[in-house]
Amino acid sequence: MDLRYTDEQIAFRGEVRGWLNANVPKKPLPSFDTAEGFEAHREWERTLAQGNWGMVTWPEDFGGRGCDLLEWLIFEEEYYRAGAPLRVNQNGIFLLGPTLMEYGTEAQKARFIPAMAKGDEIWAQGWSEPNAGSDMAAIRCRAVRDGDDFVITGQKIWSTRAVYADWVFGLFRTDPDSERHHGLSKILVPLDAKGITVRPIPQLNGLPGFAEIFFDEVRVPAFNLLGGEGEGWRIAMATAGFERGLMLRSPARFQQAAKRLVELYRSRSNEVLDPTIEDAVLRCYMDAEAYALSTYHTASLLCAGGSIGPEASCNKIFWSELDLLIHETAMKLLGARAEIEPQTAQEFADLGTWLDGFMFSQSGPIYAGTNEIQRNIIAERMLGMPRK
Amino acid sequence: MDFTFTEDQQMFAEAARSVLTAEVTADRIRERWSTASGLDLSLLQQIQELGLLGMLVPEALGGLGLGQADFVMMGQTCGYVACPEPIAEQVMVTAPLLVDVLDRGLGHGAVQTALDALQGGALVATGHPINPFINFAEQAEWFLLGHGEGLYLLPAAEVTIKPCKSVDPSRRIAEVSFEASDAHCLAKGESGATLWRSTLNRGALSTAAQLVGLAQAMIDQSVRYTTDREQFGRPVGVNQAVKHLLADVAVQIEYAKPVIYRAAYTAAISPTRADLAVSHAKVVAARAALLAARHCIQAHGAMGYTWECDLQIWVKRAWALAREWGDEGFHKNRIHEWLLRPNALLGPDLTFGRGSITDSVAA
Numbered sequence: 001m002d003l004r005y006t007d008e009q010i011a012f013r014g015e016v017r018g019w020l021n022a023n024v025p026k027k028p029l030p031s032f033d034t035a036e037g038f039e040a041h042r043e044w045e046r047t048l049a050q051g052n053w054g055m056v057t058w059p060e061d062f063g064g065r066g067c068d069l070l071e072w073l074i075f076e077e078e079y080y081r082a083g084a085p086l087r088v089n090q091n092g093i094f095l096l097g098p099t100l101m102e103y104g105t106e107a108q109k110a111r112f113i114p115a116m117a118k119g120d121e122i123w124a125q126g127w128s129e130p131n132a133g134s135d136m137a138a139i140r141c142r143a144v145r146d147g148d149d150f151v152i153t154g155q156k157i158w159s160t161r162a163v164y165a166d167w168v169f170g171l172f173r174t175d176p177d178s179e180r181h182h183g184l185s186k187i188l189v190p191l192d193a194k195g196i197t198v199r200p201i202p203q204l205n206g207l208p209g210f211a212e213i214f215f216d217e218v219r220v221p222a223f224n225l226l227g228g229e230g231e232g233w234r235i236a237m238a239t240a241g242f243e244r245g246l247m248l249r250s251p252a253r254f255q256q257a258a259k260r261l262v263e264l265y266r267s268r269s270n271e272v273l274d275p276t277i278e279d280a281v282l283r284c285y286m287d288a289e290a291y292a293l294s295t296y297h298t299a300s301l302l303c304a305g306g307s308i309g310p311e312a313s314c315n316k317i318f319w320s321e322l323d324l325l326i327h328e329t330a331m332k333l334l335g336a337r338a339e340i341e342p343q344t345a346q347e348f349a350d351l352g353t354w355l356d357g358f359m360f361s362q363s364g365p366i367y368a369g370t371n372e373i374q375r376n377i378i379a380e381r382m383l384g385m386p387r388k
Numbered sequence: 389m390d391f392t393f394t395e396d397q398q399m400f401a402e403a404a405r406s407v408l409t410a411e412v413t414a415d416r417i418r419e420r421w422s423t424a425s426g427l428d429l430s431l432l433q434q435i436q437e438l439g440l441l442g443m444l445v446p447e448a449l450g451g452l453g454l455g456q457a458d459f460v461m462m463g464q465t466c467g468y469v470a471c472p473e474p475i476a477e478q479v480m481v482t483a484p485l486l487v488d489v490l491d492r493g494l495g496h497g498a499v500q501t502a503l504d505a506l507q508g509g510a511l512v513a514t515g516h517p518i519n520p521f522i523n524f525a526e527q528a529e530w531f532l533l534g535h536g537e538g539l540y541l542l543p544a545a546e547v548t549i550k551p552c553k554s555v556d557p558s559r560r561i562a563e564v565s566f567e568a569s570d571a572h573c574l575a576k577g578e579s580g581a582t583l584w585r586s587t588l589n590r591g592a593l594s595t596a597a598q599l600v601g602l603a604q605a606m607i608d609q610s611v612r613y614t615t616d617r618e619q620f621g622r623p624v625g626v627n628q629a630v631k632h633l634l635a636d637v638a639v640q641i642e643y644a645k646p647v648i649y650r651a652a653y654t655a656a657i658s659p660t661r662a663d664l665a666v667s668h669a670k671v672v673a674a675r676a677a678l679l680a681a682r683h684c685i686q687a688h689g690a691m692g693y694t695w696e697c698d699l700q701i702w703v704k705r706a707w708a709l710a711r712e713w714g715d716e717g718f719h720k721n722r723i724h725e726w727l728l729r730p731n732a733l734l735g736p737d738l739t740f741g742r743g744s745i746t747d748s749v750a751a
Contacts, residue, residue: 001397001457002390003653003740009389013737070389077736252736259735262727269728282720285727285734286647286668292739293391293646300391314642317635372628378638379631383611386623 005074013074019051020082032088033207038164041088045119054117055093058101062109063117069299073250080252091161092116092123094248096169099186103227103235112188124162124191126170126213129155134373136171137181137233141215143172145229148222150174150187152215162211163200165191171232184232188224195219204359248368249319251292257326257357258288268333280329287322310381316374320364327358391646393461400454401461407434412469414698420472421557425527432473436509440475444484450507456480456590460597460652467601470701472558474523478506480594482514485532485587489539495574498541502530515564516587518714525549525562535568537580542572556704589655589666591713596651596666596673600644602706603680607637609699610687617689624689633683640676647672661741664726667719674716677706
């Protein structure tokens with residue numbers, strides 16, 4: 001155990017910090033759930049790609065830097081410290097990218113990864129359906145093989161970023177006689193294909209962060225099948241492991257939020273406060289640190305060639321509940337004015353983006369597998385409790 | 389940057405684990421409850437023969453010369469088996485304090501005698517002013533006691549012991565009083581305060597390690613119980629409400645462990661940053677263990693509320709240790725004081741200080 005950064009790691013941090021200082025937009029970008037904000041965030045992805053900072057863990061051939069997980073953590077720490085924009089292509093770079101590298105053919109990698117890395121193609125995800133939410137194996141949206149094509153008919157819902165994105169990846173039922181997790185395949189679909197209708201769904205903040213996608217005999221080439229036909233479930237599960245879970249929400253995000261919360265708390269410490277606030281602020285700071293330490297511990301294990309077990313299922317619950325507590329506590333600190341949606345520069349200065357973050361934090365315990373499902377997974381796979 | 393235990397550390401922890409799990413069982417813990425001393429002397433002898441009592445004592449002083457990070461997994465095991473003997477305290481608190489005193493050239497010949505006695509298997513009790521009583525005081529041969537900032541070493545004959553009854557039948561606690569005389573004084577003033585401060589951190593760290601071990605043991609027992617116990621024709625553990633009780637504890641344990649490992653590492657290299665790291669460890673470990681106690685009693689149903697059910701051994705230890713070596717209020721206030729400092733190192737790039745030891749000690 002040696003909790004000191006190496007000289008190389010310190011130099012890497014310096015390089016990241018220097019580049020971000022010079023390149024992070026001075027003014028925050030508009031939300032990527034608006035047309036204008038989406039394009040602004042796409043431009044930012046292009047800027048990142050030009051500096052080879054788009055996805056530092058990717059091989060250099062794909063525009064990355066071949067970094068290990070510890071360097072990735074350092075990059076993320078600097079990224080959140082600098083207040084850089086959220087990643088509009090997170091579905092692509094964090095979820096699909098690693099899957100493509102593992103299961104894609106060389107031709108598929110060449111076709112999709114560079115465009116993803118450069119921000120030219122932004123991805124939406126298409127897992128859920130109206131009757132397949134937590135029970136994802138109930139997927140019915142079908143893709144029928146017709147010569148060199150698949151013909152897709154059905155519906156997806158809660159597709160994050162689908163309103164403005166260019167492509168969607170998802171699980172489709174390629175074997176019409178199959179049930180549950182058999183007979184599913186992972187297929188990549190351009191959202192401008194004939195027969196696709198995207199219906200935006202406004203989220204709690206009024207912006208269309210996700211959408212329904214209707215597929216009416218949408219024809220895509222079989223080239224777009226990722227992995228084997230009928231292998232979709234296995235691929236989805238294999239890439240639902242640690243790296244994906246970790247990269248989805250890196251600890252730096254919460255450490256930065258906890259730091260802002262402590263600053264907000266310090267600035268109000270002369271006021272009469274709800275006595276529970278002090279305890280909550282401490283807990284937010286401690287839990288954000290704990291999430292970072294746990295991630296370093298796991299990343300070190302993986303870097304040393306180790307593997308991780310089902311304890312990784314604890315991640316999702318821990319960070320989503322931490323995010324709720326951070327924002328609930330900020331709302332308490334803002335008091336009655338927490339209700340105000342900032343419009344003016346003065347209001348932004350006083351109230352920050354806490355309300356928006358508070359609303360978003362409501363979704364954390366729901367998306368990427370509800371926390372109730374996560375608790376079942378922990379109980380059954382980590383603790384070994386009986387299924388029936 | 390490598391936040392893993394070495395192969396040696398893991399092998400050492402495994403060796404300690406195999407002895408402790410074989411020798412410390414619920415039945416044998418119950419047997420201790422009706423004996424005069426409450427100690428299993430044969431266990432202490434085995435631990436002594438393995439050299440574990442001097443684990444943190446330098447080789448030149450007859451020990452194994454290992455560090456706090458080497459102990460932390462063994463501390464967890466002491467909790468996991470609910471070991472009644474104060475092994476963790478002897479190894480992690482008392483021995484290092486005696487070594488500190490010798491290192492500073494303080495005190496008198498009795499210090500070496502007490503350290504030798506400890507490594508020989510005798511109990512040397514540490515009465516830190518933060519703890520109102522001492523566990524197994526009546527069985528101790530030597531006492532390290534505090535008066536103001538002063539540190540005193542006395543043989544058992546020189547102290548007055550007033551036993552109290554702990555909620556945990558495995559603990560034999562007593563209030564200990566003594567005459568603070570220069571003849572027994574090892575350190576005073578700033579020097580005494582420094583020794584007591586690092587002792588407090590070692591005590592809290594040792595307790596934190598035991599607390600997560602206790603929590604893990606309670607979970608394991610509850611998984612077994614809710615798998616075997618059937619109602620409505622199926623194990624009670626199939627119910628989500630029961631699963632989620634235990635999953636909540638598992639999450640807390642998972643995120644307490646790396647905090648404890650960081651504290652063990654930090655306390656050894658950076659005394660100034662140690663207070664924060666250790667207080668964090670104690671708070672989250674106590675939180676995990678107290679939640680385990682509550683949820684695991686619930687998972688056991690009415691059995692969980694009985695004297696017969698072995699779960700009580702772990703539950704009551706958690707209740708006691710959660711407040712020993714600084715309760716939640718003490719440790720949260722240490723963190724709070726630090727967080728309010730305008731120059732506190734906060735934020736995603738500062739998890740390990742400024743990146744080098746020299747900077748990280750300047751907390």
